[in-house]
């Protein structure tokens with residue numbers, strides 16, 4: 001029996017995974033794709049952004065959201081039953097695309113393909129890691145050398161990089177192909193330096209391809225046919241000796257707001273909040289008073305992007321909802337109060 005190939009898309013928060021997947025669906029070339037989308041927060045922003053963008057290649061019922069925390073920690077409860085249901089269908093999809101949350105380790109997910117009921121019917125075609133070139137150039141995945149040296153001086157047994165750096169390294173070490181994305185945001189010299197520095201962090205023979213907005217021919221990504229689950233044990237991870245990897249280093253919550261005033265002051269406030277609380281990621285939908293369309297807001301570190309994506313539907317509640325993700329210990333009350341001050345009185 002032919003196994004259904006599955007491609008795992010990994011990459012830190014905001015690297016461009018959903019954008020890449022939209023591009024894949026829009027250029028599927030006759031393949032019937034199923035998507036499994038996993039988000040750290042549980043608002044389902046990514047699913048909402050992919051729905052309807054390629055009905056023939058991937059109708060909405062083939063987009064499955066796993067919003068119960070990071071997929072790497074809920075493999076048995078969420079991921080395996082989902083895979084089983086997909087594979088049990090009378091006509092399973094031609095290819096399964098799995099978007100892991102930006103804080104997920106890809107290795108436990110690939111290992112799930114070793115489970116008896118899955119390994120006979122599906123295989124990991126390849127693991128693709130996306131990197132935000134702008135964030136990498138800004139040093140956002142590197143540890144603070146001074147802080148680490150001080151911590152090691154206090155505790156010589158300490159063998160712990162920053163949690164972000166560990167995740168970044170794990171995602172990279174698991175990849176069969178690396179996409180250095182957001183090349184439109186950095187200059188050519190910087191890109192060349194990034195590529196040179198990334199080389200030694202990837203496994204031998206792994207290619208690094210430059211992309212902008214995830215625009216790449218799906219034929220390059222899909223059909224690698226590597227059977228990664230057979231070799232995954234040889235790929236190193238910082239978390240190999242841990243029973244259970246938890247995400248205590250990070251925190252996420254949802255801010256629910258009503259209708260907001262003019263977008264400019266709202267976005268200016270958001271920029272201040274992100275800087276003041278060193279937020280990693282903010283995304284969601286805003287209802288702007290007097291505007292018939294909803295405003296999609298996407299912030300990755302300090303960079304905020306936004307656009308109106310569609311009209312509010314009849315019967316749909318005009319409300320604003322943002323997922324906020326940062327390092328553990330966020331001052332939730334202060335963040336909510338600052339954003340709530342932008343709400344217009346009902």
Ligand SMILES: Nc1nc2c(ncn2[C@@H]2O[C@H](COP(=O)(O)OP(=O)(O)OP(=O)(O)O)[C@@H](O)[C@H]2O)c(=O)[nH]1
Nearest residue numbers: 013014015016017018019102181182212213298305
């Ligand atoms: N300028 C630029 N922006 C990009 C590119 N790729 C993605 N983006 C933007 O970066 C933001 C995050 O992109 P997503 O595709 O949502 O990233 P993600 O990796 O799915 O994010 P999480 O699921 O939250 O981890 C969005 O505003 C995208 O429009 C790119 O190549 N260039």
